[in-house]
Amino acid sequence: MLPAPPLPLTTERLVLRTVVASDSTAIGAYCADPEVTRYLPFPALDAEGLAGRMQRLVAATAPSVPGEFLALAVTHDDVLVGDLMLRFTDRHGETDPPAIGELGWVFAPEHAGRGFATEAARALVDLAFTHYPLHRLMARLDPRNVASARLCERIGMTREAHTREDYAERDGSWSDTAVYGLLRREWAAA
Numbered sequence: 001m002l003p004a005p006p007l008p009l010t011t012e013r014l015v016l017r018t019v020v021a022s023d024s025t026a027i028g029a030y031c032a033d034p035e036v037t038r039y040l041p042f043p044a045l046d047a048e049g050l051a052g053r054m055q056r057l058v059a060a061t062a063p064s065v066p067g068e069f070l071a072l073a074v075t076h077d078d079v080l081v082g083d084l085m086l087r088f089t090d091r092h093g094e095t096d097p098p099a100i101g102e103l104g105w106v107f108a109p110e111h112a113g114r115g116f117a118t119e120a121a122r123a124l125v126d127l128a129f130t131h132y133p134l135h136r137l138m139a140r141l142d143p144r145n146v147a148s149a150r151l152c153e154r155i156g157m158t159r160e161a162h163t164r165e166d167y168a169e170r171d172g173s174w175s176d177t178a179v180y181g182l183l184r185r186e187w188a189a190a
């Protein structure tokens, strides 16, 4: 078992903390927007979908093994502006700690364009490499998701791959995937 991370994190303008049940209204508002969920692995959420997502986010406080994740609510002046995820995807061997983490982010459109996602993601990257023994962080996204690709680049990730038609969309079509990566030594050098 890995210890729970030291939270909350505070940045210049934001607080990053675990998700609580009362975040449901704010998270539900942007996750019900089909424009927000267009490139996410879930459709715009109805009440049932939101209840399931909230249950998973609230429980995601102390990931330890591959498949588990840390979910963070991001607030600015006590208003929830978005949420972040760090999911462990791999490790060298059965008994080794996780070595690879995948980043994810969803921010409310009314708080876009102010650098909040960038500021929060940088804090999560720092936490990932300081608190966990990770070797590599990565992000996978639809290459048409320009805002997310720009965010990856702003936090120092490298575009490493573009795989073709490897993601099954909900409507049965296939989408490409862009893979971004950041190695521990690159983070340390920066």
Ligand SMILES: CC(C)(COP(=O)(O)OP(=O)(O)OC[C@H]1O[C@@H](n2cnc3c(N)ncnc32)[C@H](O)[C@@H]1OP(=O)(O)O)[C@@H](O)C(=O)NCCC(=O)NCCS
Binding pocket: 035, 036, 037, 039, 040, 104, 105, 106, 107, 108, 111, 112, 113, 114, 115, 116, 117, 118, 119, 140, 141, 142, 145, 147, 148, 150, 151
């Ligand atoms: C991906 C997502 C989080 C990016 O949001 P964003 O608002 O573009 O990102 P930021 O909050 O970091 O804001 C950056 C923008 O604000 C501008 N900005 C203003 N002040 C800034 C500051 N102090 N610091 C950094 N950027 C600032 C930047 O120039 C940038 O604009 P640009 O892209 O036009 O150059 C958002 O589009 C989103 O939630 N999308 C839906 C969910 C989704 O697709 N998630 C990813 C799935 S892979």
